[in-house]
Amino acid sequence: MIDIKLVREEPQTVKQGLLSRNLDPSVVDDLLTIDEMRREKLTGVETLKAERNTVSREIGKIKDKGEREAKIADMKVVSDSISALDEELRLIEEKQQELIMGIPNIPLAQVPIGKDESDNVVLRVEGEIPTFDFEPLPHWDLGPQLGILDFERGVKITGSRFYVLSGLGARLQRALIAYMLDLHIKQGYLEKYTPFMVKGATLYAAGQLPKFADNLYKDHEEDLYMVPTAEVPLTGLHMDEFLEGQQLPLRYTAYTPCFRREKMSAGRDVRGIKRGHQFDKVEMYTYCKPEDSMQELDKMMADAEETCRQLGLTYRILQLCTADISFNASIAYDIEVWAPGCQEWLEVSSISNVGNFQARRANIKFKEEDGRKDYVHTLNGSGLGMPRTLIAVLETYQQANGSVKIPEVLLPWMGGATEIPCCA
RNA sequence: GGAGGGAUGGCCGAGUGGUUUAAGGCGCCUGUCUUGAAAACAGGUGUGGGGUGAACGCUCCACCGUGGGUUCGAAUCCCUCUCCCUCCGCCA
Numbered sequence: 001m002i003d004i005k006l007v008r009e010e011p012q013t014v015k016q017g018l019l020s021r022n023l024d025p026s027v028v029d030d031l032l033t034i035d036e037m038r039r040e041k042l043t044g045v046e047t048l049k050a051e052r053n054t055v056s057r058e059i060g061k062i063k064d065k066g067e068r069e070a071k072i073a074d075m076k077v078v079s080d081s082i083s084a085l086d087e088e089l090r091l092i093e094e095k096q097q098e099l100i101m102g103i104p105n106i107p108l109a110q111v112p113i114g115k116d117e118s119d120n121v122v123l124r125v126e127g128e129i130p131t132f133d134f135e136p137l138p139h140w141d142l143g144p145q146l147g148i149l150d151f152e153r154g155v156k157i158t159g160s161r162f163y164v165l166s167g168l169g170a171r172l173q174r175a176l177i178a179y180m181l182d183l184h185i186k187q188g189y190l191e192k193y194t195p196f197m198v199k200g201a202t203l204y205a206a207g208q209l210p211k212f213a214d215n216l217y218k219d220h221e222e223d224l225y226m227v228p229t230a231e232v233p234l235t236g237l238h239m240d241e242f243l244e245g246q247q248l249p250l251r252y253t254a255y256t257p258c259f260r261r262e263k264m265s266a267g268r269d270v271r272g273i274k275r276g277h278q279f280d281k282v283e284m285y286t287y288c289k290p291e292d293s294m295q296e297l298d299k300m301m302a303d304a305e306e307t308c309r310q311l312g313l314t315y316r317i318l319q320l321c322t323a324d325i326s327f328n329a330s331i332a333y334d335i336e337v338w339a340p341g342c343q344e345w346l347e348v349s350s351i352s353n354v355g356n357f358q359a360r361r362a363n364i365k366f367k368e369e370d371g372r373k374d375y376v377h378t379l380n381g382s383g384l385g386m387p388r389t390l391i392a393v394l395e396t397y398q399q400a401n402g403s404v405k406i407p408e409v410l411l412p413w414m415g416g417a418t419e420i421p422c423c424a
Numbered sequence: 425g426g427a428g429g430g431a432u433g434g435c436c437g438a439g440u441g442g443u444u445u446a447a448g449g450c451g452c453c454u455g456u457c458u459u460g461a462a463a464a465c466a467g468g469u470g471u472g473g474g475g476u477g478a479a480c481g482c483u484c485c486a487c488c489g490u491g492g493g494u495u496c497g498a499a500u501c502c503c504u505c506u507c508c509c510u511c512c513g514c515c516a
Contacts, residue, residue, distance in 0.1 A: 042474055046485045053485090056497040060442030068496095075496035242434090242471090 001207075001360040002103050004096075007031050017106030020113050020322040031099050038092045045085040052078050101210060104327040105357040111331050114321025120334070121321070126305070127314035130340050134400045138341035139391045140272040142398055143169065146420050149273070161262070161276045168420045172406070173280065173390050175413035177255050180282040180307055184383055187303045189253035189284055194233035196256055197224045202236040205362035207328045217259045217277075226259035230283035231380040238287060238364045243376065245368040249288035249296060253383065256281065273387045274346065280386035286379040289366065290356065293377035297331070297353045304335055304349045304383045310409045313392050314338040316345060330355040337388065341395035346388040351381030 007014050007028060015025035055075050062068045112121055143149025148169025154162040165173055185191055200223050203209040208216065208228060217226040227233055234252050243250070257280050269275040284303060286296045301317075308315040318334040325332040329352035336345035356375035359365070364376050397405040402422030406414050 039474065042485080046474065049486085050484055052496075057442070057445090059496055072496045079496065 001100060001357060002106065003360065004031075004035060004100060007100075008035060014103070014106060018103070020107055020111075021104060021325075022115065022323055023104070027099055027103065031096065031103075034092060034096045034099065038089070038096055041085065041089045041092060045082060045089055048078055048082050048085070052082065105330050105355060107322045107325060107329075108331045108353075111325065112319060112321045114323045117321075117324045119321040120324055121319045123317045123319050123333075125314070125316040126309065127312075127338075129314055129338060130396060132340065132398075132400075136340045136395060136398055138272065138343075139339070139394050140342075142341060142394055142402075142404070143273075145402060146404065146422065148172075148420060161270075162278065163273050163276065168414070168417055169390075171414060171417070172393070172410065172420070173386060175406075175410040176386065176389055176393070177280060177282055178413045179410055180383055181253060181255055183307060183310070184253035184282065184284055184303065187306070189251040189303075192234065192237070192252050192254040194227075194230065194237070194254055194256060196227050198227055198232055198236060199223050200225065202239065203232060205239050205358070206232040206235040207358055207361060208232060211327060214263050215261050217261065227256055228260050229258050229380075230254040230256040230281060231285060234283065234285035234380070235358050235362055235378065238376075239362045241364055243287065243364065243366040245289065245366050245372070248366060248376065249286050249292060251296075252285045254283050254285070256283070272342065272391065274342075274391065276387060282383050282386075284351075284379075284381045284383045287359075287364065287376045288379070290374060290377050293353050293355065293379060296377075296379050297351065300351050300379055300381045300383075301333055304351060304381050307384055308335060308337055308348070311389070311393060311407050313389075313396060315348075320350075326350070326352060328352065328354045328357050330357065335384070337392040339388075339392050339395045341398070342391070346392060348384040348388045348392070349382040352379060354378045354380065 002014065011028050011032060015028050018025040018028070052075055055071055055078075059068060059071050059075070062071065112119065114120065137145070139149070140151075144151070146169065148166050150164040150166055154164045157164075181191055197219070200209060203216070203225055212228070216228055218224070233256070234254055237252070238250075257278055259278055262275060262277060265275060284300055286300060288296045305315070305317070315335055315337045318336060320329075320332045320334060332350055332352040334347050335349040335351070336347050338344075339346050355377050358378045359375040364378070365373055366376050367373050393407060394404055397407060399405060399419075404420040406418055406420070411418065
């Protein structure tokens with residue numbers, strides 16, 4: 001949520017932010033108009049309330065019956081006006097809130113302007129595009145051939161875009177998760193195990209509601225949603241808290257499954273397991289002071305990148321342009337790994353500095369010993385997203401005989417297996 | 425699922441319609457005293473929003489778990505929901 005004071009004081013900044021995201025800036029003027037109305041209405045009703053408070057206190061002390069009755073009658077009229085004005089004010093505030101909740105974060109000046117994702121900037125590519133002396137298979141052929149990936153039964157028990165991992169395939173994914181969590185712990189993040197379901201208020205705080213309601217799975221009788229990313233419960237952790245300055249930065253890592261309807265992506269990426277309604281992810285999340293957030297962004301980037309490097313994957317770093325950074329983000333980078341079988345770059349991580357955008361919604365502040373108070377900055381990044389990392393590992397480490405070698409760093413979790421044999 | 429109890433400031437805790445403008449205590453901050461500290465004493469100490477001002481500030485409104493209601497006036501009365509505790513039942 002952006003600051004209404006910023007809209008008031010620097011409407012041009014906000015408009016430019018919207019323009020850079022290719023959005024209509026006229027909402028800023030609407031907001032200014034409604035804010036003016038709101039303050040006018042507020043001043044009026046508060047004056048009446050002040051009067052009522054004073055006179056009501058006097059009424060308690062008045063002994064003369066006639067005088068007392070007269071004042072009560074007067075205040076009844078005042079009270080009725082207050083009720084009416086309060087209701088008008090409520091509607092105005094509701095409208096204002098609705099408008100402000102719909103405004104995305106303002107991109108930082110260094111974010112490249114772009115029209116769509118094709119304007120993202122490839123900052124660098126790490127590792128060589130691997131070459132094979134045989135035709136590398138895409139995972140949708142390789143997985144079933146190895147007996148570790150079962151599309152039909154996933155569809156049978158749940159529906160399209162669901163699959164079952166089996167044997168060493170399931171174990172490989174579990175190894176990836178365990179390895180990533182352990183790595184991030186070493187990098188200074190505290191592991192959290194959170195609920196996989198959250199209430200509506202938590203999703204509002206994280207910026208997922210109201211805008212992305214379509215993408216969420218919701219319980220049909222309670223106010224409970226399946227998490228679309230661990231970012232949501234990790235934001236919720238410190239919702240409505242005043243943190244001590246000396247506690248910061250707080251760095252967390254968590255594994256959760258993620259549940260998304262993917263209505264927007266109907267028909268896209270239907271082949272294989274690249275995009276499902278349920279996927280696993282290890283997330284990194286940082287709360288810090290505003291002055292430290294760019295440095296924390298660099299750290300989180302480096303920490304996510306280290307995962308790809310240790311896994312021996314070929315990857316590239318993209319700086320997202322204004323059109324492609326998420327609603328919450330002020331600046332963001334993606335990490336994409338190369339999948340030699342399906343011959344494409346797969347997004348396995350998106351790392352964002354959210355600034356105080358989420359902290360405002362979630363009401364997370366910190367206090368310094370010298371009395372300074374401010375909203376924290378939050379950052380989030382995947383480290384990494386699961387099925388796609390699994391795809392890249394399978395496709396990168398496949399051998400001519402049809403087997404798949406296990407990357408060195410995963411061996412401690414593989415129960416002695418060093419490869420997935422071709423007829424598992 | 426059933427029965428009962430509870431939710432008040434950073435913490436403890438009083439408060440069943442108007443001298444409560446949330447008592448008192450603890451903690452914290454400032455000052456006096458002291459070489460320094462402790463103790464003692466005095467003062468201060470929440471969040472959000474509005475108005476005003478160059479600024480220290482001044483002032484008003486709201487907030488006693490949530491959302492409604494009754495009333496001239498609600499922490500206090502009524503309804504709703506949430507959460508916590510105790511006991512019973514069921515259960516991986």
